[in-house]
Amino acid sequence: MQLSAAPYEERLTAPRSWWLVSCLVGLSLALILLPFGTLPMLAGLAGGTAAAAVMASSYGSVRIRVVGDALIAGEAKVPVRALGEAHVLDPEEARAWRTHKADTRAFLLLRAYIPTALRVEVTDPEDPTPYLYLSTREPERLAEAIKAAQVSA
Numbered sequence: 117m118q119l120s121a122a123p124y125e126e127r128l129t130a131p132r133s134w135w136l137v138s139c140l141v142g143l144s145l146a147l148i149l150l151p152f153g154t155l156p157m158l159a160g161l162a163g164g165t166a167a168a169a170v171m172a173s174s175y176g177s178v179r180i181r182v183v184g185d186a187l188i189a190g191e192a193k194v195p196v197r198a199l200g201e202a203h204v205l206d207p208e209e210a211r212a213w214r215t216h217k218a219d220t221r222a223f224l225l226l227r228a229y230i231p232t233a234l235r236v237e238v239t240d241p242e243d244p245t246p247y248l249y250l251s252t253r254e255p256e257r258l259a260e261a262i263k264a265a266q267v268s269a
Contacts, residue, residue, distance in 0.1 A: 123182060124261030126252060128227050130176030138168035178225065180250055182261040185269040187236070189225045189250050196266045199248075200237030202259040207231035210251075219246050227251040234258050 142165025149160035181188045185196050205213060210233040214226060223245050234255040236248045252258050 124258055125179060125181045126254060126258070127179045128176060128225075128230060128251060128253075130172045131229050134172040134176070135169065138172055139165055141165065141168035176227075178227075180225065180252060180258065182258070182265050185265060187248075187262060187265075189223075189248065192223055192225070192248070194238070194248065196262060196269055198238060198240035198243065199262060199266065200239040202237075202262050203235045204255040204259055205233040205235055213249055218249075221245055222247050222249055224249045225251060236262065 142161045142163075145164030146157045146161035149156040178190045179188070180190075182196070187194045187196055187199065210231060213233065213235055214224070214228075218224070221244055226249065228251075230251040230253055232252060232255050234248075234250045234252050236250065238245045238247055250258065
């Protein structure tokens, strides 16, 4: 597989506040288990914090990549030749495309804690998906990487 002209990779990590919430979940479980003794309380603190941290980490581990002639966004892998124009969405426009402008057939890689997004049209007549909505912190860079991959493909 040949690398694209402008490689792009982004991991949509969870915000820092989620890690604080993970600690608070562990503390809450520890307080619930406090009447049962010190050992259950410590187990609740460690187990609750670890479980909440694993959940936050797994939700924030999704990646968006442009590799070779494909756009890989989470579970989706789309050849760049099947993609049309990319539209950079500011926070207000991104909110509109997540709500009242959204098409139920669209592929949404949505992370509500990321305010900006990129909407990429799908031009493949065999694919019923009208567009890809990708939450991204750097929509301009992603659009440039897709365009460069389309040119080199």
